[in-house]
Amino acid sequence: MTARRRTAALHNLGCKVNAYETESMQQQLEEAGYTIVPFAPGADVYLVNTCTVTNIADRKSRQMLHRAKKMNPSAIVVAVGCYVQAAMEKTGLAVEADIIIGNNQKSRLVEILDEFWESRRAAAEEEQRSRTLVTQSSTHSQYEEMKLSRTSEHTRAYIKVQDGCSQYCTYCLIPFARGKARSRRSADVVREVRDLARTGIQEIVLTGIHLSSYGKDLEGGEDLLRLIRETAATEGIERVRLGSLEPGIITEEFVRGISGIKEFCPHFHLSLQSGSDTVLRRMNRRYTSSEFEERCRLLRAFFDDPALTTDVITGFPGETEEEFEQTRGFLEKIRFYETHVFKYSKREGTAAARMSGQLTEKVKSERSDVLLAMNEVNRKAYEERLAKRPAEILLEEEKTIGGEKYMIGHTREYIRAAMPVSSDETTASLRGRILKGRISYPGPDEETLIFTADIRD
Ligand code: SF4
Incomplete structure (x- = not known):
């Protein structure tokens, strides 16, 4: 054969x-x-x-x-x-x-x-x-160059620009699995973005295992801000967004820089993990809750109500009722658009797996349920606020929901929305178009809002 x-x-x-x-x-x-x-x-x-x-x-x-x-x-x-x-x-x-x-x-x-x-x-x-x-992943010191010249998505491409992590959070196996943090040269990234833009890709999501450390291992002044600028300046690219970030990257200089890039989308996933300083220390997270809060304030000062999303772990070893309450109170104060809640998962080989005070699945689930209920309230409140102001959608794919034909897309804040398609419109002519309009309720399904364009032609 x-x-x-x-x-x-x-x-x-x-x-x-x-x-x-x-x-x-x-x-x-x-x-x-x-x-x-x-x-x-x-x-x-x-x-x-x-x-x-x-x-x-x-x-x-x-x-x-x-x-x-x-x-x-x-x-x-x-x-x-x-x-x-x-x-x-x-x-x-x-x-x-x-x-x-x-x-x-x-x-x-x-x-x-x-x-x-x-x-x-x-x-x-x-x-x-x-x-x-x-x-041995500990010997992975070079970024392994992999690339895409086309992607199964029509309008958006996720580009890996960084690999590995040197943070060693006490619950995480990733540094053992992926080795230390290393970055891809911006010239290689931009070449790939250019190829993808030629295939019709308009939105780039820069991703990495620990994106916030991008450039720290590179010489020549390469850093995340410069990479975002170069990506955004590529012909054909209309939107740039970032994968998950650690709060340390959110400095005034960084936020001022990205706020001046018109292609940059105001959608930030900042990993919190806990709102309790004592738990954060046991997790080896290298920031305090007040430092995290300050980063959120900075983002909100430079962007008009950006979409802030986060990850939280419930039931970390030794998490007391009081520490959980600190996390709950912190989430109530910050009001993220979305909180992804994970029940602590004991990973053999990590420092946290050896900690005393491992909690039962029941406690982890109860605490998770409390945060998930709060997430629903915050998510709705954010979407209601967004519905009151102009929105912009990038139309991606056709979908039939409840017998009706829609074009599905995402706003700059990464809110999923659907635009009804009339019988005389072809979805091929709509795909890839960026339209201005408004989002409203109710959407055709639980995860999707309605988008109405100001001008369609
Ligand atoms: S949780 Fe994230 S920052 Fe921490 S060790 Fe794992 S990959 Fe690195």
Whole structure:
């Protein structure tokens, strides 16, 4: 069988960085002559880009690898990414796959597969040992260059510009799985953005594992602000937004800089994790709640009611009622547009896993429910405020909801909205258009508001 006739099925788990890498690996396979097929029985190669952010992510990673092997026992199953890296380094867990590719080896996928096809007849066990390409993540000092020249989305592209993390929050395995923080050169990023803009992409989301440390390992004055400016200045790019940020990046100089970039979208995901200073210290989060509050104030001073979103962990080891109450009170004070609530997940190999005072699932869930209820109230309040002022939408895809045809898009604040399409309009002519108008209630479904354009033509 020649590589041209081979089929490959990919499954992604986890964050936007993983999604970017999966798309990039898909592109490598397509360029090498593979046909991409759904993750269903019959493929020659199954690739699972795994995730280790929680115990549930670990379990899903194992399940998908197992499912792949069952779908075609003679297929090559390739396990990639954070779960396998951490499993090999930290827990020594067996990974059910023919080829195991840790982080920093993903750009060699086709080469590794070619070698595997060549030596397929060798003993299976010997094969797995020799093809386990998990290098110690602590030795990952270079940014592994991967790129996309097209994307499955029509209007928006997530671009990975940074990998790894050197923060060592006490609950997190990512620094073990991805190695220390390293950045991609802005010239390489801009080249990729230019290629994507030529395919019709208008919105770029710059992402990384620890985006806030972007540029710290690069010489020549490269930093996140400069990267945003260069991305925004690329012909065809109308919008730039950022992935998750740590509060330390939000300085007056940074916020003043981004507020002067017209393409920059006022949507900030700032990871809080806890509103209690004692819990933050145990988490090794390197900021206090009042420092975090000050960063939110700065953003609100330079942007008119930006969308602030965050992550919070409930039931961190030793979290007392009083500490939880501090978090609840902090969230009430800041009023995020959205709070993603995670119940603490004990990750073997981390410092937090060894802490005393591990809480029960019941306590974690009760506290999570309290914050989720508050999130609903805050989200609605923010959307109501937005509905009172002009909005701008980038139209992305057609969707039929309740028998009605809509074009779905996002506002600059990343609010999902739907614009009804009349019978004489073609959705192809609407896709990629940026329109000004207003959002209103109720939307066609729970997650979507209605958008009404001021002028359509
Ligand atoms: S900043 Fe903390 S939570 Fe985020 S990836 Fe790094 S260690 Fe993990």
